[in-house]
Amino acid sequence: MTYNVLWIDDEYKTRGTSFITLAEQDDIIIEAVESHEEGMVKLKEKDGFYDAVILDAKVKLNKADTTTNLKGLSASRDFLIAYNKDKILPYFIYTGQPDYQKNNIFEDSYGKYYIKGTDNEQLLEDIKIEVENIEIRRVKKKYSDIFEIFDLGYLPDSVEENILDLLIKSLPKNNSELKGVLTNIRSIQESCFVQLENIRVIPNSKDSFNKILKHLSGNISKDRGYKPVTNVYQTIEIENLQKWIYFTCGRYIHYLEEQHNDGYMISNYAVESLRNGLLEILLWFKKTYKENI
Known part of the structure; x- marks a missing residue:
């Protein structure tokens, strides 16, 4: 800075x-x-x-x-x-x-x-x-709807520090910084799953990502006529947003590791989109947590 x-x-x-x-x-x-x-x-x-x-x-x-x-x-x-x-x-x-x-x-x-x-x-x-x-x-004043999550105790203070880091630090200037930002975004997303497990919204936060998403969407399957058979906690829009964040971050994290941080660097337009997408996920998390405690 x-x-x-x-x-x-x-x-x-x-x-x-x-x-x-x-x-x-x-x-x-x-x-x-x-x-x-x-x-x-x-x-x-x-x-x-x-x-x-x-x-x-x-x-x-x-x-x-x-x-x-x-x-x-x-x-x-x-x-x-x-x-x-x-x-x-x-x-x-x-x-x-x-x-x-x-x-x-x-x-x-x-x-x-x-x-x-x-x-x-x-x-x-x-x-x-x-x-x-x-x-x-x-930052806390500007994003008060996000930081209310910590006032309510829905996520631990360590996650608040990660979000502050994400919102305050300058956008990445090299691949090493890019990897750090992407890792931070996915870590925050995964922290939401851990807390949802604690209130029994999901059975196990260590399950595969696809299994967690399926459960949050009501365990829809072809055999059951594509109708939910359990509680639905997320819309298709949130499900798609979850996938985009998780897989985009994961793909580039591993890609950069394999290339020793010398590979193609996505632009900061994409980084900003991922960051804003995560903020939307956090709002969804706050609503879901509040409705199920």
């Missing part, structure tokens, strides 16, 4: 290049400006692009200013407080001013701060942690 950060610091060109390079090594891409005025222009022009903002303690208020003071920091902080009423954009104060270091009045007024040179790595680590936590909250 790449993190995009805006840094407002009038000295970034002369004293900040090593910090920017250090951040890049940690997948944090910093775009820097010299004043509060320029920073706010960037935030408005690229609304929603930045994951975090770094604020210098003493910085120029306006682009044309030649002096620095706390007015720039105060203005940026106030803007971000208002901005965050509708959005979530964390900010971090990063200072090299010795008169603010260990200054309780400054910290009481502006909050926690990081010291240039001393706290560089800690700042970068805290940015990543905060952004990742925000991303988790964002």
Whole structure:
């Protein structure tokens, strides 16, 4: 995951290049400006692009200013407080001013701060942690109907982590990453079968996939006139979706293993379709579980 950060610091060109390079090594891409005025222009022009903002303690208020003071920091902080009423954009104060270091009045007024040179790595680590936590909250809110499954206790927390991984991580860029995504999708699907066994919707989650699907569809057979003889838990549409996910993932997982990850890589259009198909299966699972507990 790449993190995009805006840094407002009038000295970034002369004293900040090593910090920017250090951040890049940690997948944090910093775009820097010299004043509060320029920073706010960037935030408005690229609304929603930045994951975090770094604020210098003493910085120029306006682009044309030649002096620095706390007015720039105060203005940026106030803007971000208002901005965050509708959005979530964390900010971090990063200072090299010795008169603010260990200054309780400054910290009481502006909050926690990081010291240039001393706290560089800690700042970068805290940015990543905060952004990742925000991303988790964002995803859970966007897919609240899916994550309700875990609030209700229908699936274990380990599966929730797998789903978050599936929804937050970037789409695969190589065959090794593709295999990981496909394995994750099928693992989540199989976890649903395990839980359905626990409430006796299916007899045995370790049965063959085709046997499980047949049972979920009512054990239809030619000899019985293609009519269900047991409870029907899924429609033909869900059955077809189950097959597509299971066999597509399985086929490519084994294919990539045989080719040592050098074989044909399906496009991310297909990966997104598989991911969205799995979300539909999870909604079906939630409904089925609720109706049979």
